[in-house]
Amino acid sequence: MKIDFLVNSLVPGGAERVLVLLANFFKKQGHDVTIITFNEPEIWKPDPEITRARLHDGKIKNHMVRSLVNLTKYYSKKKNRPDVLISFMIQTNLIGILVSKLYRIKVIASEHNNHLKETDRIGRMTRKYFYRLANKLTVLTHFDKIHYDKLGVDTYVMPNPCTFDIYEEEVRKREKIILAVGALNRYHHKGFDNLIKLIAPILKKHKDWKLKLVGGGTKGTNFLKALVDEHNIQDKVIFTGFSTEVSDIMKKSDIYIMTSRWEGLPMVLIEAMSQGLVCISYDCKTGPSEIIENETNGILVEDQNIEEMSLKLEELINNPDKRNKLAKAATESLDRYDISSIYDRYMKIINSF
DSSP, rough: OOOEEESSSSOHHHOHHHHHHHHHHHHHOOOOOEESSOOBBSSSOOOSSSSSOOOOOOSSSSHHEEEEHHHHHHHHSSGGGSEEEEESSSHHHHHHHHHHHHHHHHHHHHEOOTSSOOHHHHHHHIIIGOOOEEEEEEEESHHHHHHHHHHHHOOEEEEOOOSSOOOSSOOOOOOOOEESOOOOGGHHHHHHHEEEEEEHHHHSSSTEEEEEEEEHHHHHHHHHHHHHHHHHHHHEEEESSSSSOOOHHHOSEEEEOOOOOOOOOOOOHHHHHHOOEEEEEEOOOOHHHHOOTTTBBEEEEEETTTHHHHHHHHHHHHHHHHHHHHHHHTTTTTEEEEEEHHHHHHHHHHHHH
């Protein structure tokens, strides 16, 4: 089967990484796979056997119009048309839907943010009016499915796959590191500003523990370092910058903390659980509650309740037996995020067309 994946670019984002992971897996299953992009850069590198269509050229200044024209021209050649187009992200979804309808291509649009997340006018129109024109819309959570079902969109819940193999360790031997991962320029979204404030007194009390922040972004790094200086915990916080070795960092750390103000379905939380970290997260909209069963395979804290987060985090620090129990349960709870399971779900959709 010929399957195209469409995204604006292969920047270092979670949705883009998922797309490459899926494209690689589809290719391994024997499908004819093409990844189409409208812009550079290409940080995530797909399997070299995957066809790349870089529709980056053109003199039209408006990015969306240029992308729409380029994809229309590309699919005007019948040999380029796939059996199924799988598009990622709001504006790219709109382009994929419009062009697919023109050429009668089956299209699956993939929404990777929860529907409460603010977007521009085109994004709002896409969500409200154009998603119903797709053959299927995939969303990350049941919370979003309920919303789009009410708008008459044929919606299917499709979790992100775990990008790491499950890490199995006979004896738990970890550094006393509390880990957080994410683009630091998005510190408000990720709640890293509140994280520094709540964790400062904990790190001063538990002198053998440190916070490690993994993620790039000069503006965010400078802002957060200023907060670290303000709370006088310079020797307690490690800034690694952007890293391609997140799996190795996770294997050495003990606790993963998520303080986001909102999420879609946080892939990094699934990854952290797969690498044996004990995960503690705000129960923000949306995602964490679909991954973590409170006090069974992790800890959920009332959304943005800093006092409760501090208490629960310190409880984990003081209780290694609890950390061991939760970490073991976490790795055992991830079958539904296995890439083969996600592939089967996609094929169920495709075979229903």
